[in-house]
Amino acid sequence: QVYLVESGGGLVQPGGSLRLSCKASGINFRLADMGWYRQAPGGQRELVGTITSDNKIEFVDSVKGRFTISRDNVRRTTSLQMNSLTPEDTAVYYCNTKSRGRDFWGRGTQVTISS
Numbered sequence: 001q002v003y004l005v006e007s008g009g010g011l012v013q014p015g016g017s018l019r020l021s022c023k024a025s026g027i028n029f030r031l032a033d034m035g036w037y038r039q040a041p042g043g044q045r046e047l048v049g050t051i052t053s054d055n056k057i058e059f060v061d062s063v064k065g066r067f068t069i070s071r072d073n074v075r076r077t078t079s080l081q082m083n084s085l086t087p088e089d090t091a092v093y094y095c096n097t098k099s100r101g102r103d104f105w106g107r108g109t110q111v112t113i114s115s
Contacts, residue, residue: 001026002027002104003026003104004024006093006109007021007022007109010110011114012085014087014113014115015084017082017085019079020109022034022036022095026099030053031053033052033098035049035051036048036049037093038089038091038111043091045094049069051078063089066085082111087114088113089113090112091111093109
């Protein structure tokens with residue numbers, strides 16, 4: 001069974017930073033493409049960024065230059081570093097991967113940007 005567990009969310013002021021982590025189990029992590037998504041209150045889940053098994057990284061325009069993604073294949077973890085946060089970044093952030101044609105999601109971690 002594939003499990004993804006996110007951590008690192010919290011409440012920060014505008015302009016602040018947070019680092020989210022996602023630990024995976026039940027998959028060959030070295031071969032897995034990983035994604036970060038978010039869902040704002042009342043909104044739909046949207047893609048934030050992805051990192052492939054060979055470390056190709058892509059982001060949506062709204063976070064380019066502010067967010068970075070990394071992975072640690074030994075610890076089976078992917079991380080999302082978020083800087084210059086704004087209230088519009090407030091959302092539940094989810095980790096995602098695909099295995100054997102199925103999507104797998106973590107339970108999410110809440111990120112709230114507020115003064």
